[in-house]
Amino acid sequence: xxxxxxxxxxxxxxxxxxxxxxxxxxxxxxxxxxxxxxxxxxxxxxxxxxxxxxxxxxxxxxxxxxxxxxxxxxxxxxxxxxxxxxxxxxxxxxxxxxxxxxxxxxxxxxxxxxxxxxxxxxxxxxxxxxxxxxxxxxxxxxxxxxxxxxxx
Amino acid sequence: xxxxxxxxxxxxxxxxxxxxxxxxxxxxxxxxxxxxxxxxxxxxxxxxxxxxxxxxxxxxxxxxxxxxxxxxxxxxxxxxxxxxxxxxxxxxxxxxxxxxxxxxxxxxxxxxxxxxxxxxxxxxxxxxxxxxxxxxxxxxxxxxxxxxxxxxxxxxxxxxxxxxxxxxxxxxxxxxxxxxxxxxxxxxx
Numbered sequence: 001x002x003x004x005x006x007x008x009x010x011x012x013x014x015x016x017x018x019x020x021x022x023x024x025x026x027x028x029x030x031x032x033x034x035x036x037x038x039x040x041x042x043x044x045x046x047x048x049x050x051x052x053x054x055x056x057x058x059x060x061x062x063x064x065x066x067x068x069x070x071x072x073x074x075x076x077x078x079x080x081x082x083x084x085x086x087x088x089x090x091x092x093x094x095x096x097x098x099x100x101x102x103x104x105x106x107x108x109x110x111x112x113x114x115x116x117x118x119x120x121x122x123x124x125x126x127x128x129x130x131x132x133x134x135x136x137x138x139x140x141x142x143x144x145x146x147x148x149x150x151x152x
Numbered sequence: 153x154x155x156x157x158x159x160x161x162x163x164x165x166x167x168x169x170x171x172x173x174x175x176x177x178x179x180x181x182x183x184x185x186x187x188x189x190x191x192x193x194x195x196x197x198x199x200x201x202x203x204x205x206x207x208x209x210x211x212x213x214x215x216x217x218x219x220x221x222x223x224x225x226x227x228x229x230x231x232x233x234x235x236x237x238x239x240x241x242x243x244x245x246x247x248x249x250x251x252x253x254x255x256x257x258x259x260x261x262x263x264x265x266x267x268x269x270x271x272x273x274x275x276x277x278x279x280x281x282x283x284x285x286x287x288x289x290x291x292x293x294x295x296x297x298x299x300x301x302x303x304x305x306x307x308x309x310x311x312x313x314x315x316x317x318x319x320x321x322x323x324x325x326x327x328x329x330x331x332x333x334x335x336x337x338x339x340x341x
Contacts, residue, residue: 010267013274014275021315024308025312027312028309028312028313031310087189089188089317090188117296117297147291
């Protein structure tokens with residue numbers, strides 16, 4: 001490949017990377033803005049939280065009311081004793097709930113009920129802004145199983 | 153040698169095998185260590201190995217590291233995303249080899265080559281992210297019943313910040329790809 005052709009190809013690639021990344025980031029901020037806006041329309045929100053301790057015990061905290069704009073971590077701390085570690089860039093990683101700590105392949109995972117059933121949200125609980133009438137589920141489960149078992 | 157095989161001096165010698173083994177182990181170890189999300193060095197090592205040892209060696213190293221990573225990662229099992237990760241990292245090694253062929257002998261470390269490697273690194277990282285996001289969307293679509301297209305767009309948008317961090321960090325890491333290739337070449341001569 002001649003130097004001229006190589007320069008041309010690499011310039012096109014550089015612009016392609018810039019264009020795609022800029023579009024994705026614009027899409028992300030557009031989506032995030034709309035999401036936060038819709039979740040903060042009401043001053044108070046009501047959510048349901050289930051905690052499954054992995055031994056057959058499931059405790060539901062239905063109708064928990066909190067100020068809008070709060071995160072799942074905030075609301076979980078209202079109903080349970082939560083210990084967590086803050087990871088730079090990634091957010092809060094829950095180490096234990098009600099003194100039941102992550103151990104071996106068992107970790108606290110969080111799920112949300114959606115139109116498609118239970119969905120695992122790929123974001124840290126302190127990064128997720130809660131919405132009115134949403135249902136969350138903390139599940140102490142074996143993460144070595146693929147696909148991860150959804151709440152029963 | 154009259155009858156060259158992959159074990160003879162034309163392709164592999166003891167030093168090369170030793171270096172490749174160390175690099176593979178190092179890549180797996182870095183992948184498994186707790187680290188900042190989306191910052192990794194496997195793509196840099198696969199690309200550089202591709203430049204020095206050829207496309208197939210680079211692709212094999214990248215795919216092998218992602219295979220091990222998919223079972224042992226700190227972030228959990230890769231599951232159905234594993235083949236997408238392997239292909240993505242394989243492509244990085246493969247392109248590294250193709251790029252290595254375009255470098256003139258003796259001019260391996262020039263400012264021009266470093267800039268070229270950085271641009272290629274950014275592009276290949278983005279391709280890797282798009283591929284693995286597609287893999288995640290396939291998984292999401294299968295288990296939730298959502299349309300694949302919708303899941304893919306959703307995953308791409310929600311993962312945009314991670315893609316940005318990945319590309320930006322690799323822009324910096326790939327600055328050392330060419331000097332590193334020169335060192336590897338000298339070590340295995």
